[in-house]
Amino acid sequence: MEHVVELKNVTKKFKGFSLKPINLQVRRGFVTGFIGANGAGKSTTIKMMMNLLKPDAGKVKLFGLDYQTHERAIKERIGFVYDGNVFYEGLNLKDIKRIVGPAYKRWDDKVFYRYVEQFELPLNKAIKTFSKGMQMKASLAIALSHHAELIIMDEPTAGLDPIFRRELLDLLQEIMLDGSRTIFFSTHITTDLDRIADYIAFINNGEMMFNQSIHDIAENYQLVKGGVDLLDRDTEKAFVHIHRTSTGFQALTDNIEAVKKTFGDSVVMERASLEDMMYYMKGGKQHVQFN
Amino acid sequence: MQIIISNSSKEPIYEQITNQIKSLILAGELKEGAALPSIRQLAKDLQISVITTKRAYEELEKAGFTYSIVGKGSFVAEQNLEVIREKKLRVIEEQLGAVITNSREIGLSLNQLQQLLKILYEE
């Protein structure tokens, strides 16, 4: 089984927001970064993966299993970290462990205490006294202590300082060493992903734009810069979106060959960052206006 | 094994890795049969994604510099030095061809070019 998570034509409608039929596959043994602007549908998608929300239509499968018949077996194999603290905030870590631990067949106290030590977490202080970073570490310690195969994280780095974010990335790389684990995490801080993500899934306005390896993305998309006079109805077809200023244009292309053929050396082409892609794809395709 | 990655280089990271490992093999620093670090360990050490080191190793294998055994990892393959030397020579010839073309364009004579080469070579 190559895919740990599989969403097939999943839809969900809310007041004022809907997920278009979503197809998403998360590959085993890799880190998939899930990017999109706030409100693009990241949390909704993650909630459906966790069965906190049921899709209106479509199929959600984890480890090839269905939530209807294998809910416990599936969740046994998932470690979760959410944006906010979901643990009883009045309890200390020891009591939370006493509540959460027995829920898992494969809970491992030794692993838990190792992480508690590594993260320097106090066992006898109420969670609500923890800083945001410490709460994240506590969630992570719990998520990693039952030999989960899939770690699902919703915005784990939001609100954390750069140093702590770096430490988290180091830790995630350590977790990935043994090859049996899969990490799926959503973020809108794309620089977190440059270092660690193998695949990037990009959701925009409830629609999956792509889910590709970082190499495919680098090979499929580039930023193009040049003079505005180069653009006309035909040439602009090669671009996803064009941003025009008085000094020239900048555009994102998903057709690198066509751009090379049309413009040759008259434009500058460079690697598009994830942020560039989020920015240029936000409005979908747009066309140059002729006066 | 020392590998240095530049994040600001135009050269993709996986290519930086393959090129540096190739040089290490050609220079004899990595001997035939030597084990390369695991894909995941290298990714962690270089602080890059697993898929990048995976691709670097795949390219090395495709080019015949390494071979892999499932479950054991990648190892340096036997290098046919004669063949490599010939390949390198061909590359040098091509590069010199480009140098000559450029020299003619700006009217650099053979003597001047030889002098330039001599200075650079002995540097």
Add this chain to the structure above:
Amino acid sequence: MFNLIRRDLILQKWQLLIFIPIIMFFIIMDKHPALIFLVASILIPFNAYAYDEKAETNILLNSLPYTRVEIIASRYLGAIVYMGLAIGVTCLALVTFNKPFTMSDMAIGGGLFLWFASFTFPLFYIFKSGYISTVVLIGFLILAGVGPSVFMFIAENLPVINDFIVSLSVPTLYTGVAVLTLIIYSVSWGVTTIIYQRKVF
């Protein structure tokens, strides 16, 4: 399942310390033993909802390897377990204070608790978090205020029912009420499970 039930003890270990004084207070005030049994039974299960009404708690429980059916079952089974414990502790307290009580006080206290739980538990999952405590408080007041008068009204104006009840032998009456209580409790359980399965977090 056992873990879900045990969770309430871990959560409320400090509140449990207040539990004894409250019972003592009622005993010293010389309240009817049936009322004391009722109050004692209500404390733990309803205090638990103060935690469970939070969205975070539901996200946590549903992210752990539990099904929604199990989460609700733990509430209904847990209520019975904690009722049993509360009644036991109250018995001890009553004995200590040398207050007389009968088996039927226990049965009435426990029975009333189960009825009250049957009607209020589903409410916790229908209303939005935050409103629940208010709803239950009002529910309790209505039950306490209107309940007896409705009861009296029925007794006075519907002699058929009154005669029917009086004509029953005591064991039949008790068995009948016990069976009815269990049926209502089970229906409430089923309804809550259906409501909870449709909930969105």
